[in-house]
Amino acid sequence: MSQDWDVIIIGAGTAGMPAAIFAAERNAKVLVLDAAPEVGGTLHLSSGQMSAAGTRLQKEKGIEDTPEMHIEDIMRISKNTADRDIAGLAVDNAAETLDWLEAINFKPLPDHPVKGQAHEPYSVLRYVWGADLGKSILAVLKPPFEEAIASGKVTLKLNTRVTALTQDDNGSVTGVAAQSDSGASESYSATSVVIAAGGYVANGAMYKELSGHPAYGDHSYPYCTGDGLNLGLTAGGTAWGHENYLTSFGVVMQSYDVPAKVRCRQIHWPERRMPWEIYVNAHGERFIREDEPSVDVREHTIQEQPELRHWIVFDSTTLKEAPQLFADFGPDDIKAAAEKGEPMFYVADTIAALAEKAGLPADALTETINTFNTGQASGQDALGRQNMPRPITDGPFYAIRSQAFSVSSTVGLKVNTDLQVIREDGTPIAGLYGAGEALGQGAMMGSSFCGGMLVTPALTFGRMLGQRLLPLGATAQAAE
Ligand SMILES: Cc1cc2nc3c(=O)[nH]c(=O)nc-3n(C[C@H](O)[C@H](O)[C@H](O)COP(=O)(O)OP(=O)(O)OC[C@H]3O[C@@H](n4cnc5c(N)ncnc54)[C@H](O)[C@@H]3O)c2cc1C
Numbered sequence: 488m489s490q491d492w493d494v495i496i497i498g499a500g501t502a503g504m505p506a507a508i509f510a511a512e513r514n515a516k517v518l519v520l521d522a523a524p525e526v527g528g529t530l531h532l533s534s535g536q537m538s539a540a541g542t543r544l545q546k547e548k549g550i551e552d553t554p555e556m557h558i559e560d561i562m563r564i565s566k567n568t569a570d571r572d573i574a575g576l577a578v579d580n581a582a583e584t585l586d587w588l589e590a591i592n593f594k595p596l597p598d599h600p601v602k603g604q605a606h607e608p609y610s611v612l613r614y615v616w617g618a619d620l621g622k623s624i625l626a627v628l629k630p631p632f633e634e635a636i637a638s639g640k641v642t643l644k645l646n647t648r649v650t651a652l653t654q655d656d657n658g659s660v661t662g663v664a665a666q667s668d669s670g671a672s673e674s675y676s677a678t679s680v681v682i683a684a685g686g687y688v689a690n691g692a693m694y695k696e697l698s699g700h701p702a703y704g705d706h707s708y709p710y711c712t713g714d715g716l717n718l719g720l721t722a723g724g725t726a727w728g729h730e731n732y733l734t735s736f737g738v739v740m741q742s743y744d745v746p747a748k749v750r751c752r753q754i755h756w757p758e759r760r761m762p763w764e765i766y767v768n769a770h771g772e773r774f775i776r777e778d779e780p781s782v783d784v785r786e787h788t789i790q791e792q793p794e795l796r797h798w799i800v801f802d803s804t805t806l807k808e809a810p811q812l813f814a815d816f817g818p819d820d821i822k823a824a825a826e827k828g829e830p831m832f833y834v835a836d837t838i839a840a841l842a843e844k845a846g847l848p849a850d851a852l853t854e855t856i857n858t859f860n861t862g863q864a865s866g867q868d869a870l871g872r873q874n875m876p877r878p879i880t881d882g883p884f885y886a887i888r889s890q891a892f893s894v895s896s897t898v899g900l901k902v903n904t905d906l907q908v909i910r911e912d913g914t915p916i917a918g919l920y921g922a923g924e925a926l927g928q929g930a931m932m933g934s935s936f937c938g939g940m941l942v943t944p945a946l947t948f949g950r951m952l953g954q955r956l957l958p959l960g961a962t963a964q965a966a967e
Pocket residue numbers: 497498499500501502503520521522523526527528529530532533534535536537647648649650683684685686706707708710711712714715894895922923924925938939940941942943945
């Protein structure tokens with residue numbers, strides 16, 4: 488059967504752009520389709536934090552690190568819930584990706600690599616990002632991507648959403664059907680199709696179905712609506728990772744809408760700021776020692792609380808004297824927001840009145856605070872908290888509602904180590920490959936966040952597919 492294209496790439500984002508760049512370098516004839524009006528996908532929003540072991544940068548700075556050490560860290564942090572084969576494949580090839588990014592002008596921050604802060608830290612310095620976060624990566628991907636288009640090897644069609652995969656009688660994928668914004672239906676055939684269409688966080692219904700929780704946060708790329716996963720499943724693929732849903736600890740939302748944008752971010756890392764406040768759940772009960780040192784423990788504990796939320800409760804002396812609770816939102820802002828009755832911020836002269844405003848059970852909150860205050864006086868906290876700055880005694884009293892949510896998709900398409908999408912019985916669907924968040928974060932990091940293990944694998948698997956798919960291409964001439 489004659490083919491229009493050697494490779495069709497669905498999605499011109501984090502994984503899709505390197506796939507196209509490397510396939511073009513090897514003279515493949517590449518079609519890239521993206522539903523959005525511009526390239527870049529989630530790199531427009533991502534923090535762009537990447538982890539890789541054995542990079543040129545690490546060697547220059549005398550940091551000893553290997554892919555074996557990296558995968559052992561991932562298995563330790565994830566408590567063996569990451570997929571050793573797929574995460575291992577990403578880790579084994581990550582340094583080459585980072586070295587390539589630097590060769591095309593990516594500049595990590597001067598004091599990088601670091602061990603990481605946002606999630607459970609790595610054991611060595613292997614974590615980097617640029618000054619402009621995800622956009623720093625996009626900025627260096629664009630020139631070679633545009634060159635590949637200019638050379639005629641890559642054809643890019645924006646505003647074009649892939650709606651179906653075409654398959655022959657044996658189930659092999661032979662191309663795609665797509666719809667442009669003008670409403671025109673198009674179909675293209677290819678030897679290989681790469682699903683690089685990202686995750687499903689912008690699809691509230693799908694997010695809820697797959698995670699069991701609403702998508703509380705409105706911080707995803709709007710075109711990541713789960714098409715990649717759905718296309719792969721319809722073609723016979725299988726999904727994995729459902730058991731690995733995890734959120735960050737908590738942020739304060741702008742409104743009670745679902746989803747809502749973030750208003751301010753709580754500094755809940757005791758190494759950055761020791762908590763003076765207490766955290767209570769919807770039952771008005773403390774559920775964790777607030778100075779719990781492990782971010783992984785904090786992230787898992789919040790999963791067990793109703794609606795993944797907690798209230799930060801404190802008194803007016805803490806408001807005045809404690810180090811700032813939010814990075815860009817000071818005590819005066821908290822006071823003003825609470826006095827104006829803005830969403831998530833509550834203030835009242837008594838604990839009972841505070842409970843009523845915040846929607847918490849008054850008796851339980853009163854008892855919780857009494858018990859906490861007794862612990863502060865005796866030096867023995869009921870939950871083992873070590874940081875004992877003061878009791879909650881001086882009205883007016885404050886509560887701030889904090890919501891946990893995730894910006895990435897846990898569930899994804901199952902692939903083998905050739906990045907072929909596989910069926911439930913493990914057999915590959917000929918002609919169909921996957922990279923990026925469409926594979927689900929569970930594969931890369933199991934049920935814990937491992938820093939940089941979405942962006943780096945997306946770039947890496949895209950690069951590897953661009954390099955590897957060529958031998959299957961009918962018209963390509965390898966430029967060895
Ligand atoms: C706020 C935020 C911060 C993050 N920070 C980090 C971090 O620091 N480190 C980390 O490792 N991860 C981070 N992540 C996650 C990481 O950025 C993403 O997992 C990764 O960028 C996804 O890459 P991708 O190639 O799979 O998808 P994307 O980069 O999103 O690309 C997918 C592309 O596919 C297109 N598309 C979708 N459906 C179709 C269709 N049917 N037809 C055609 N095109 C389609 C989209 O328009 C998009 O351009 C963060 C995510 C967010 C939202």
